[in-house]
Amino acid sequence: MSQVLTNAAEFTVSEIAQAVKRTVEDEFGHVRVRGEISGFRGQHSSGHAYFTLKDDAASIDAVVWKGSYGRLTFKPEEGLEVIATGRLTTFPRSSKYQIVIENIEPAGAGALMALLEERRKKLLAEGLFARERKRALPYLPRVIGVITSPTGAVIRDILHRLDDRFPSHVLVWPVRVQGETCAPEVVNAIEGFNAFLPDGPIPRPDLLIVARGGGSIEDLWGFNEEAVxxxxxxxxxxxxxxxxxxxxxxxxxxxxxxxxxxPTAAAEAAVPVRAELIAYVEDQGARQRQSARRSLASLRDRLRAASAGLPRPGNLVATQRQRLDMAASQLTGALRDSVSQRRLAFSRLAAPLQPRLVRQRHAELAERLANLERHGRSGLVKTVERARLRLDPCSKQLPSAVATALERKQSALGRVLPRLSDKPLRAELRHAQSRLLPLARRFDQAGGQMTTGRRQQLEQLRKLLETLSYRSILARGYALVQDEAGAVVTSQADARPGDALKLTFADGDVGVTVAGAPVARRKPARSGPDDGSQESLF
Structure with missing residues (x-):
């Protein structure tokens, strides 16, 4: 084999990876990529977010670091078409390139509307838009909290409109009404107003107004955020x-x-028109006063009609006054007749109560009592004599009869005892004792009753004697008049001047001498029927 010699430089894998990384980052340091989010599963446990941007022909991995994710105005959502702004880089370990996203925005109004509709359906399903959750606004709030930008025409329009309709205490919580910080600032403002104490140093609003001027859907997107x-x-x-x-x-x-x-319409809905309210209150007051006057007039007419049907006060008491006058005119005669009737009744009662009759009655009863005593004593003596005459012969025969009876009993016992034991004898004795004891108790009871009855009869006779005795009459203030011979003086004619008399009172006797001539009794003059005086009742 032949060996090919070359002078090309050799690179390590890491050097190639780093060279590619620098080339990609230098060439694509700031890019805007349009695509559809795919494979988004939320934030990783580290806080980073990983997903893929794709179109119909290619795909690219995307990552949002933890620090950038919190600053995103639009959070990534599965299937949302977005425009991602960031930089391209590579991941040397797997020889892949990816985009590090710093900002995300929806890809056009259509995407925003789709996202808005999806979010609306989600919150509607949770019941946040239910009509029954909505509350009535206070009719006249004392404090109104306004959440809006402190600069701009909105706050001026609200304050101007409130001042025209009904000047109120207004608290303004300044917030940004668009941009990335709009949503958290509005949330903090709403929660901050709700955290105020009713009696705190800053009064708690009775009504809140969240206001902003017009704008595009992107400008108003902060008020579509789920947190807001x-x-x-x-x-x-x-x-x-x-x-x-x-x-x-x-x-x-x-x-x-x-x-x-x-915002101007919000101010108008928050408070009523002060002038209209004053006019309404005055109208209600006038209607109330008019109603009160009509009611008083009606009651006055009804009272007048009712009083016309009533009789006069004088007529109501005329009959009673006449009856009173007649009773007053008849009172004198009625009293005179009553006195006469009482005098006659007293005279009838006084006749049996004269001292002579009382003494006569006392003497009769005393004589009857003495006779009864004599008859009783003599009868008792005779009864005792007869009993003695009847019992003396028996008493003489009693010792011999007793001795004979004892001998008979002893002989009978002598014959019986050998045949009887002590137990039957004791039983017979107990039987005899049980028969004699009731008789003894009855005898004692009868003797006690007889003694009690005789004692009661004697007590009644004693009381009767005291009642009929003239001394009980003397105790009531009367006196017994007797002459020297002891005879009772019952009339004025029996007492002559110079006679010595004896007056017997309840506690003793007093000797007196009659002086002067007897004075004739003069009857009191009777008053005529028309002298206006009243006779004595006694």
């Missing part, structure tokens, strides 16, 4: 979206509580 839509839906404060002109529509409009076609 979710922040709007999660806001605890009612929110009005006023992004773009009337023909512009963003996903924020679907999630907000109200969509305004323009």
């Amino acid at each position: 839509v979710r922040a709007v839906a999660a806001s605890g404060i009612p929110l009005i979206s006023a992004v773009g002109h009337e023909t512009d529509t963003t996903l924020v409009d679907y999630a907000s509580d109200m969509r305004a076609p323009t």
